[in-house]
Amino acid sequence: MTVARTVELEGHIIDSGTMGHCMGVVMDMGGEFEVEEFEVGRHKHAETYCRMTVMADTEEDLRAILHELNQQGATVADPRDATLHEAPEDGVVPVDFYSTTNHPTYVRVDGEWIEVADPEMDCALVVERDDADEPRVSTKVLNAVEEGDLVVTGETGIRVEPPERPRDGGGSFGFMQGGVSSERPSESLIEEIAEEMREVRENDGNVLAVCGPAIVHAGGRDALADLVGAGYVDAISAGNGFAVHDLERDLYGTSLGVDTENLEHPRDGHKHHIYTISEIARLGGIEEAVEKGVVDEGVMYECVANDVPFVLAGSIRDDGPLPDTITDSIEAQNAIREQAHEADLVLMLSTLLHSVAVGNCLPSTTKTVCVDINPATVTQLLDRGSAQAIGMVTDIGTFIPMLRDELLE
Structure with a gap:
């Protein structure tokens, strides 16, 4: 005896490969499908509709298949309201809670x-009501769930809409077709990224730069500072290391003890890193160091001088750390999440761990560019779920100056 449910797919499901992927999911998971209705869009802007019955041996198997199909944008036909259960205690969600994607999501209530407000991957969906009894659905990380929260469970009453890539390659980010390549023409891509940054700026949007220490080592620090000072970067997300190297470059002319101009190792240069932390701590923090004239150039200087907010998230590896570094990981994660929700365009610049951390908080509709000399960095970001990202495998010390020149010259 088999069990069955009918699902619907609609949109550019052929061009984007969604339909074929969904059919493959059913078969790979031991199920079967039967197409009941199939209407193909007959020009490049037309959408395609597919209605099919999915069959499995048991309810458990069927539910697993439906979950995977839901993540790809399939919707159960004739849906009912979502199933809600109260969280039993703080930080604990009901069994079979719905784990979110970062795609635009809708929940059927009443x-x-x-x-869903602020879609984010690997969260729970919580339904709340305002004073007029109007429902609101939002994502919550598990540690933020409170006892009594109404949490969505199962797959019923949930619709996911993954971003599509129409045949003409258009959409919100025309050149962003995903994947990783070092063969793409860097200059033309940089021109298009610059154009996106201009458009975001003209529309009072927000560009978030996710920065790794390699920016300073590779010689891209001054160009990034110029972009911050010129108003093309609206927020910085980084770790303790990036800020320390940037400040060390200003105070001592080195990065991790190496002169970035001539690559020489000054006497006692290996101490500059920790000396920088000590000096900034003595002054009370980065802002105080700028106000007292001790720090007068670089990325952190431009952030303070131009009221550009920054989040420095600490790690177990940090020296010091700087007074401005958030050492509580949950607090740092929440601060990164606020930045991510405000961003219209994200530049992930030569940092694997921070790119993945910020990527985890981004909706799939946020335009994202990841630049790293190591293709594994971009690949891991895409594999983790940030499928909207375009990856550029290139030297960060070349990319940022080229981007600066395109925007400012």
Whole structure:
């Protein structure tokens, strides 16, 4: 005896490969499908509709298949309202809670589809009501769930809409077709990234730069500082190391004890890193160091001088750390999440761990560019779920100056 449910797919499901992927999921998971209705869009802007019955041996198997199909944008036909259960205690979600994707998501409550606020991967969906009893659905990380929260469970009453890539390659980010390549023409891509940054700026949007220490080592620090000072970067997300190397470059002319101009090792240069931390701590922090004239150039200087907010998230590896570094990982994660939710365009610049951390907080509709000399960095970001990212495998010390020249000259 088999069990079955009918699902629907609609949109550019052929061009984007969604339909074929969904059919493959059913077969790979031991199920079967039967197409009941199939209407193909007959020009490049037309959408395709597919209605199919999915069959499995058991309810458990069927539910697993439906979950995977849901993540790809398939919707159960004739849906019911979402199933809600109260969280039993703080930080604990009900069994079979719905684990989110970072795609635009809708939840059916009181017979109406409610758009989920701030979509983010690997979260729970919580339904709240305002004073007028109107429902609101939002994502919550598990540690933020409170006892009594109404949490969405199962797959019923949930609709996911993955971003599509129409045949003409258009959409919100025309050149962003995903994947990783070092063969793409860097100059033309940089021109398009610059154009996106201009458009974001003209529309009072927000560009977030996720920065790794290699920016300073490779010689891209001054160009990034110029972009911050010129108003093309609206927020910085980095670790303790990036800020320390940037400040060390200003105070001592070195980065990790190496002169970035002539690559020489000054006497006692290996101490400059920790001396920098000590000096900034003595002054009370980065802002105080700028105000007292001790720090007068670089990325952190431009952030303070131009009121550009920054989040420095600490790690177990940090020396010091700087007074401005957030050492509580949950607090740092929440601060990164606020930045991510405000961003319209994210530049991930030569940092694997920070790129993945910020990527985890981004909705799939946020334009994302990841630049690193190591293709594994971009690949891991894409594999982790940030499928909207375009990857450029190139030297960060070449990329940022080229981007600066394109925007400022």
